[in-house]
Amino acid sequence: MSAIDLTVPISEEAVRSLHVGDTVQLSGVIVTGRDAAHKYMVETFIRPSADGGQGAPIVPESERELYQELKRLLSEGAIYHCGPVVRRLPPHEGESEGGWQFVAAGPTTSIREEVYEPDVIEHFGLRGVIGKGGMGPHTLRACQEHGAVYLHAVGGAASLIADAVQEVVAVHKKEAFGVPEAFWVIRVKDFPLVVTMDTHGESIHDQVEGASKAALDRLMGV
Amino acid sequence: MDNLTEQFVELIRRAATDLPSDVEGALREARDREAPGSAAEGALNTILENVAIARDHATPICQDTGVPIFTVYVPGCPETAGPSSDAAHVSTLSLRDQIEAAVAEATERAYLRPNAVDPVTGRNSGNNLGDGFPTVHFEEWDEDYLKVDLLLKGGGSENVSTQVKLPHAPLDAGRDLDGVRKVVLDAVYQAQGKGCAPAVLGIAIGADRGTGYVHAKEQLFRPLADTNPQAELAELENRLLRECNQLDIGPMGFGGKTTVFGVKIGAYHRLPACYFVSIAYMCWACRRASMAVRGEEVSFQ
Numbered sequence: 001m002s003a004i005d006l007t008v009p010i011s012e013e014a015v016r017s018l019h020v021g022d023t024v025q026l027s028g029v030i031v032t033g034r035d036a037a038h039k040y041m042v043e044t045f046i047r048p049s050a051d052g053g054q055g056a057p058i059v060p061e062s063e064r065e066l067y068q069e070l071k072r073l074l075s076e077g078a079i080y081h082c083g084p085v086v087r088r089l090p091p092h093e094g095e096s097e098g099g100w101q102f103v104a105a106g107p108t109t110s111i112r113e114e115v116y117e118p119d120v121i122e123h124f125g126l127r128g129v130i131g132k133g134g135m136g137p138h139t140l141r142a143c144q145e146h147g148a149v150y151l152h153a154v155g156g157a158a159s160l161i162a163d164a165v166q167e168v169v170a171v172h173k174k175e176a177f178g179v180p181e182a183f184w185v186i187r188v189k190d191f192p193l194v195v196t197m198d199t200h201g202e203s204i205h206d207q208v209e210g211a212s213k214a215a216l217d218r219l220m221g222v
Numbered sequence: 223m224d225n226l227t228e229q230f231v232e233l234i235r236r237a238a239t240d241l242p243s244d245v246e247g248a249l250r251e252a253r254d255r256e257a258p259g260s261a262a263e264g265a266l267n268t269i270l271e272n273v274a275i276a277r278d279h280a281t282p283i284c285q286d287t288g289v290p291i292f293t294v295y296v297p298g299c300p301e302t303a304g305p306s307s308d309a310a311h312v313s314t315l316s317l318r319d320q321i322e323a324a325v326a327e328a329t330e331r332a333y334l335r336p337n338a339v340d341p342v343t344g345r346n347s348g349n350n351l352g353d354g355f356p357t358v359h360f361e362e363w364d365e366d367y368l369k370v371d372l373l374l375k376g377g378g379s380e381n382v383s384t385q386v387k388l389p390h391a392p393l394d395a396g397r398d399l400d401g402v403r404k405v406v407l408d409a410v411y412q413a414q415g416k417g418c419a420p421a422v423l424g425i426a427i428g429a430d431r432g433t434g435y436v437h438a439k440e441q442l443f444r445p446l447a448d449t450n451p452q453a454e455l456a457e458l459e460n461r462l463l464r465e466c467n468q469l470d471i472g473p474m475g476f477g478g479k480t481t482v483f484g485v486k487i488g489a490y491h492r493l494p495a496c497y498f499v500s501i502a503y504m505c506w507a508c509r510r511a512s513m514a515v516r517g518e519e520v521s522f523q
Contacts, residue, residue: 021261036344085285085335103332104276104285109378109416133378133416133475154265155378155418155474156284156507160272178346179336180285192268194261194476204261208477209414212469216411219465220393220404 003192009076010127012147018195020202024151025190026128029169030078031070034108036181037173038116041070046123066172066183071124073185078128078151079120081110083180085158086168100168102186104158107132110150118142130193134205140197150197152204164191226317229513229520230324230370231331234290236522237372237511238282238333241273244446245422245508249273252420252473252480262478269473269506280333284418284507286376287334290356291439292321295369298362312368314360321358325350334374359436367516371443374509375502382417383438384409385431388497397497399458402427402487403465409501410466410482415475418505422446422484423462426500428492434500441486442504443512450487459485473506484508 006014008028018024033041045059045067059067084105089098110117110131117129121142128148129139132155143149153161165186172183196204223229253266276283296312326349328334338352339345350356363369386405388397393408395401406425413419424441426434450456462485472478483506492498512523 023261023264083285083335085282085287085332087332104282104335106285108286109381111416132418133414152474152476154268154272155415156376156505157268157272158283158285159276159279159281160268162281162285163275178339178348180346194264196476204476205414208471208475211477212411212414212471215469216407219407219468 006128008078010078011076012127015127015147015149016199018149018198019200020195020198020204022195024193024195026078026130026151026193027189027191028077029073029185029187030080030128030130031073032080032082032084032182032184032186034081034083034181035112036177037183038113038120040173040177042116042119045070046119069172070183074120074124074126076125076127078130079126080153080186081108081113081129081131082106082184083108084162084184086179086184100171100184102162102165102168102184105162105165106156106158107153109133110135114139121146121148130191134196134203140201140203143197144199144201147199149195149199150203151193152196153191153193161191164188223515223518223520225320226515226520227320227323227327229515230321231327231333233370233372233511233513233522234324234328235280235331235333237374237509238287238328239276239280240511241277241283241507242510245506246270246273248446248483249420249506252483255479256473257478260478261476262472262474262480265473265476266480282333282335283509284376284505285335286378287337288375288377288380289337290325290334290350291373291375292356292358293371293440294358294360295363295365295371296360297366297368298364317360318358321356322351325356367514369512369514371510371512373439373442375439375504376418376507379417379421379503379505382409382413383435383501383503384412385434385498385500388499399454401497402499403458403462405499406462406485406501407465407469409503410471411469413503414471415473417503418507419471419475420473420480420483420506422504422508423466423482423486424502424504425485425487427487427489427498429490429498429500430493430496431498431500433490434498435502437488437490438500438502441488442502442508443510444486446484452489455487455489459487
């Protein structure tokens, strides 16, 4: 089974042609974001607004630059549920501090973001949500409506995935959220993934859960 | 040996970056059982490739290096440990300081991710040190040398670990080994792929709630190939291994033949009123390592 190459920015057409079970190799610039990042995005950019949730969000002055940057990066882009292990690189000549390198960067469990993800998909125009363990019905519906897929990375394959990270482009909110929870902007090449939730309403997670429930009932003597 | 800090750093490096050979062997066997070209086989291939890269680069197998859990077995007093044992004079307070220094150093060297978050302020301490972090248990034992076990268990697998009290009506699970079987199967079903299957299950039955979880994690130190000395528990371990894999949850929850590749059960006496089943669900990256200190000689396993 050969992998499908996917490059950010990802078109709606490309994402709608994917089906659960497809193996994908993702390249381009993506952003990590997990628990603190999702709570922050939704509470700062998406939900608060002058008329109680209907109009455009009022983004505090201090957060506007990051907001614009995230809109640029996430539109037709991908967010990665990941809290990496990072290392400081030695500074280049003439620079006071060096950049960053990803040392270990496997996915974290995605379901914790289920309450936030549909809003993030819709607001930022995401095409890919990368993580592990799958997500629930709200995210599945958002994937159908707005044209996005859930891409499952192999949990724990942290050194291998770090090898696919070619460059750490930037980091945001590192001091406020800590290293694991910051927004890390990374350039990846051939990041190996499996489509487990697609734009057609299919979820491998639902299928496996259903089949395992039947097996469980049998073993329980139900 | 006066100061073991550097040896503790090495223990952490081994646990974080070098998967035990029995675990790697079990994952290889699991890969060979999955259907060629399946997502399950693909996931296990990626896992095995990752294990090799982590070992070669001395980088973490998994970025979630968990709460480092140390168990220190300290030799007993000179009368029981023998007059020649200089380890008999070990100070546990000093050992704790050395372990903490090693944890901070290992974080600096990127063997560990900074994982200690203050639950009140939300701040990450940045060096894996904090109140109750890392976890260090001390126990005096009959041997004449010092042994330190280290388990790195990530948050994903910790979140799907669970404790159930029997009887448990929703599963019709009574206060017997069949009740234990039912709650374990249900826990594996509930976890699906979220705990990074395939898993090793450390299970404790009996005890109080706190001790139950500690004893469940102790089971994870047993070699995968060992046999429980208690026949009833050995039989239950085999049965659970077989039945968990009939759930077809598979690696990462993609569906497949291997959902669990080790079941280890310990039993402690319980209160008449209590029957706890404590389940420590360990992800495929079963990162355990041990070191032994005999005088000036330090060995790792």
